Amino acid sequence: MRILMVCLGNICRSPIAEGVMKTLAQQHHLPWEVDSAATENYHIGEPPHRLSQKVCLQHGIDISQQRARKFTKADLAKYDLIYAMATDVYKEMMAIIGPNQTTNNVHLFLNELHPNQNESVPDPYYGAEDGYQTVYNLIEATCNIIINKYK
Numbered sequence: 445m446r447i448l449m450v451c452l453g454n455i456c457r458s459p460i461a462e463g464v465m466k467t468l469a470q471q472h473h474l475p476w477e478v479d480s481a482a483t484e485n486y487h488i489g490e491p492p493h494r495l496s497q498k499v500c501l502q503h504g505i506d507i508s509q510q511r512a513r514k515f516t517k518a519d520l521a522k523y524d525l526i527y528a529m530a531t532d533v534y535k536e537m538m539a540i541i542g543p544n545q546t547t548n549n550v551h552l553f554l555n556e557l558h559p560n561q562n563e564s565v566p567d568p569y570y571g572a573e574d575g576y577q578t579v580y581n582l583i584e585a586t587c588n589i590i591i592n593k594y595k
């Protein structure tokens with residue numbers, strides 16, 4: 445299984461999702477390839493936000509080696525499952541992909557946790573530290589569902 449997690453900056457939400465999903469795959473001895481990407485250019489090449497790194501480390505996950513990269517149209521064919529962390533991200537991804545493409549493998553991440561609700565993982569970037577813990581908890585719960593669904 446190849447899984448791609450996508451958010452706006454690839455420094456807050458999707459790096460946590462990449463770290464949690466990779467850790468769960470390892471724990472289940474699954475040879476899954478997991479990556480993450482951004483729809484926006486602001487933080488390309490940067491490591492994850494310090495508070496995303498901190499909350500992951502509190503759960504034993506080191507995401508310090510990740511670097512933000514842009515989501516591209518080529519990712520559509522490369523990954524089996526592509527998750528948008530929020531509805532605005534999903535719209536941006538569709539704009540990058542362009543018309544007349546099959547996008548059956550692109551899903552809203554939280555629909556795995558709360559089917560058909562079209563909810564977004566809240567953007568913690570402009571908020572306080574506890575927002576990152578809230579985001580981590582949502583991501584961990586959803587990644588557990590994904591692993592049990594596809595393992």
Ligand code: 4NP
Nearest residue numbers: 451452453454455456457569
């Ligand atoms: P992310 O959070 O999409 O979870 O990585 C954001 C990071 C940076 C910005 C927005 C969201 N920004 O506007 O720079």
